[in-house]
Amino acid sequence: METLTDLAPGKTAVVTELRFGDADAVRLMEFGFVPGVSVSCQRRVPMGDLSVYQLDGFQITLRRETASRIVVRMRAEAEGSDHV
Amino acid sequence: MSSAHAAHAAPAPASLADRRVVAICGAPNVGKSTFFNRLTGLRQKVANYPGITVEKRIGSIELPDGQAVDLIDLPGIVGLHPRSEDERISMDVLRGTSKTLPKPSAAILLLDSTTLEAQLRLVPEILGFGVPTLVVLNMADDLAARGGSVDEAVIEKQVGAPVALVSARLGTGMERVRDFLQGTLSPPPPVQLPVLNNIPAERQWAGTVAREASYHPPEPSLWGRRLDTIFLHPVGGPLFFLAVVVAVFQSIFTLAVPMMDTVEALIATSGGWLGAVLPDSILKGLLLDGIWGGVGSVVIFLPQILILFLFVGILEDSGYLARAAAIADRSMRSVGLEGRSFIPLLSAYACAVPAIMAARTVENQRDRLATIFIAPLTTCSARLPVYALLIAAFIPERPILGPFLGTRATVLLGLYAVGFLAACLTAFALKSTVLKSKPMPFMLPLPAYRLPTLRSLSYRLLDRSKIFLRRAGTVIMVATIVLWFLASVPYSNGSPPDIGDSLAGSIGKTIEPLVEPLGLNWKVAIGLITSLAAREVIVGTLGTIYGMETDEDSPALQDALRKDLSFGSAIALLLYFAFAMQCMSTVAIVRRETGGWRWPIAQFAYMLILAYVSGLAAYRIFG
16 A cells, blocks of 8 residues: 655655544545546645645645545556656 | 724724724635725735734724725634634624624625635634625635635525625725625525534535635645745755844944935924024923933934844745744744744734734743743843944944944844843743643644735834824824923022933932942933833933033934943843833733733843843943
């Protein structure tokens, strides 16, 4: 099982599962982390363990602890970007 | 004092009952405030940073047909499940369950057209409130500039509500918004929308609508990416952050000096002119020594405050501050606070009052209390006049890093750092004891970089000047006048007493034993009492006391202080002001936000002890 923390900068993956309690999962979905959505890792933030992710055309930073509970399926380079 | 926000909350709620009320809603950072300003002409804080709109803001406009409409700018929402106090406010208004506002007769939902797929999900959620709604696709300029496009007519058919493609920044597409407000826009036939409370289904629907409307998302901004490469560089990022902070503090002392000299000269000239015109009387003494001397010595610091806010405005409007918050996350977490607490703490550099209100954006109630508790320890702009006066009087200016950093800026920076450190340690103590709580997932959106507009920056400075001068004209002036009277009685043989024999002097001498361990005298003691109203009052008080003591060719306040205080006692006074909660407005707002006296009293006592003990230590060490 791979999570967003396994996603290297420049790579893209598809969200498959959110391992949070109900309220927290809703919050993440409201911020765009819906199963099926493509997320790419942009970069790591210096000092600390934040990473910048891009989804649906906007950027958001997550802590490693949060990202480690978002299960993803890695995407091969060949797959084009598509919509959910 | 009242925040910038409250200053513009216009008409009385009474008028709302018989007027049309239109609510403006949408996710954070989609340009709601800019849109609101574009419609109302009312000025308010517009920033490229999530969580700026906390208070409800109301602006009135008159339509060409004579109808009056009240617009409410609601705090940002990301969905129907409010977590923080400000989101709850928005939900209450939209549902019609707000105690202070009626259910709006119409709503305008703002979406960021550059991230339409993420944003469309809000359409069925907001339409579900059953209020006629206009869907505004904002940031059309940004969308087009980066090669994106959308057919808004198709969106309109797909969502079954009128749609307008708008650039609030440039003012394009606003005619349709005005038509909607006038009620002349005929809505499209309603359609079947996805079932609510199923976010994946809503998101899937959003994807379909975007596809149908041949939505082309904009290309990622290349220069935005380049800027991130610099600002979030492992070494360069933190260094840049540090360099920015140093540059701001240095310019507070270097850039501001010529402007301050001008203000000082203006006050001196006008005072001299008044002195020549007015006949000798008690009133003349009050006007010259009391008001001109007291209020004038505070007004001199306006340029320094404006320079600080110019820099902060640029950082905030450009979107850089969100990156700085990301870099600072680690230090926030090491004291046990949620990352979102960084936002209110950042606004506390201006004033603790809006910062404490902004703590409503903090989702976790215990984190919110901790944020409120530590906000007044952050160095607010009311401390700046006190710091600037004492630093200029006691710290000789010497270069440390050539022209880039001098001793005075270093000391000022140190005081900001001390306040920040105290805030962090206090938070840590609270979060590991009485306010312990479980961590929540942390998400911090990074908004796109935008060039700050001259308009928005000048509004900010204008607002700041107004707030500062209003304070000088009210709290500070009243405190100064009261002090002047206390210092002028009892009259003996038809002339005012020596300040030491006056009522103010006796009060000061009575409490002198309390401040003596800090190396302070009765004159400063009077200032510590008067500045309970607001910190900068002490500058005016000292201006009045020393101005009354000396004759026409009085030496500047700085020289007088240097004669009266030792270096160690000056440091003790600086630290006292860094920590003590010398601000009645803050006490009042904490009481309101926490719903009782428990927190403000605990906070006041804690900060007073901190202030006294550190002042004591400083005087022992520096003598």
